[in-house]
Amino acid sequence: MSSSKLGFFFSEHRRWLLQYLQRQVRHRADAKDTAAETFCQLLAAKVDPETIEQPRAYLSTIARRLVFDRHRRRRLEQAYLERLALLPEELAPSPEDRFLLLEALSAIDRVLTDLPLVVKKAFLLSQLDGLGYAEIGRRLEVSERTVGRYMTQALRQCYLTGAQP
Amino acid sequence: MNRELDPIAEQAIAxxxxLRSGRDQARQQAALQVWLDxxxxxxxxxxxxxxxxxxxxxLLRKAPSSLREPLVQPELKRRDVLRGLAGLGLLGGGLWLGVHSQPGQTLLADLSTGSERRELSLPDGSRLNLNAGSAVDVDFTAERRLLTLRQGSLVVQVAADRNRPLIVRTAQGEARALGTRFLVEQQAASTHVMVLxxxxxxxxxxxxxxxLQEGxxxxxxxxxxxxxxGEQRYRADWLDGHLSVLDEPLATVIDALRPYHRGLLxxxxxxxxxxVQGVFPLDDTRRSLTALAETLPIRVDRYGPWLTLVGPAN
Incomplete structure (x- = not known):
């Protein structure tokens, strides 16, 4: 795909996409950033712009997902900061660890993103606390068999993330 | 979404x-070894x-357990989020006017800047400096002088008027003064106020x-x-055309450069x-980005004049 083709595609749809995004998000900087990310995804996917039949529908689908992801990340960050603020001084992680922990949370959140809440809970009880299925089942009020099924669902997502780049 | 993978992957997962079930661990281990071999x-x-x-x-295992809770917050439905966001709209969406440097023309009008800083006179003789990418509504009456900062950052040198306080209002709150010089900066979900x-x-x-007292x-x-x-005066350095960064995430630095940058960044x-730490020229974002790329593990890719992307170096 030639970069001039892409350049042409950008200049043709940039204005429309920005206007579309400005209706979706509150901040102009956010809209600009999301527009750039949308084109980024197009680049990463190595899509030939000439093969896109409905560019606006295509761009807005990508953009909406990005807006959602961004919102999700903010929400995670907010919840994390609130919990940090509640910790007593002696338990609070060092500034460096605070940052690394947020990164870890965000990475795990992305992996587990589309799983049902109860599946995430079961998986984290096994993965972080090393609990057996009997105990997890008791806490979540489901059978051991069901816990096993939840684990399978979560581990499929983990397996996909483990693919070599 | 959760569809089956190839058969060997499914076996590994099984x-x-x-192994995690907590039953027959030793026997499971031995059987797994056979399968691996x-x-x-x-x-x-x-x-x-x-x-x-x-x-x-x-990392998470060693941290206090309350810090895991953000992972299991009740889910938002994608649909609801998008509807909610659309409802908020864009602040001042219809009000983006170019600024004319003649102070007379800005009377009662909304002020906004594009990719340049502006210095303006207000009707009472106060001096207003607007950073690039900023927008302000001016509402002066006999009782008060109100500036509503919609976006961006401003520094105002307030002309003394004992009877009419000058108020700068943002999404979060207000800063009020009789005669002074101060900075107000509207960020994504917060406001900075700094007294000069x-x-x-x-x-x-x-x-x-x-x-707040001076400084x-x-x-x-x-x-x-x-x-x-700590010393916060660096926040007003954009008045002299540079961006001083003590210790901020790259995203914040890019947000500060973005209004000065032509095209998407x-x-x-x-x-x-x-x-990031450093001092960067605001009026030459190309140079600023190059300087960032020299000190951080990032690369800057330009796709024509409209799109510049900052990503990891490798």
């Missing part, structure tokens, strides 16, 4: 599911699964107040006012949180 493809699948369960979890001369009072809609600064966020420690999530 082994781990059995059968075929190198089994080992590869097992390794991929282990990589997917990487170091992130180790004399004193300013900041307040929240809830009624909470704080007096002091505060952050207005949610329902609290937080006094900021994107930052990849992988490099968003890199910490």
């Amino acid at each position: 082994w781990l599911v059995r 059968e075929n190198p493809a089994h080992i590869r699948a097992w390794e991929q699964l282990q990589r997917g369960l990487g170091n992130h979890y180790e 001369e004399h004193a300013v009072q900041v307040s929240l809609p809830s009624g909470a107040r704080l007096d 002091q600064a505060a952050l207005l966020q949610g329902n609290r006012i937080e006094r900021l420690a 994107g930052v990849s999530p992988q490099v968003r949180d890199l910490r």
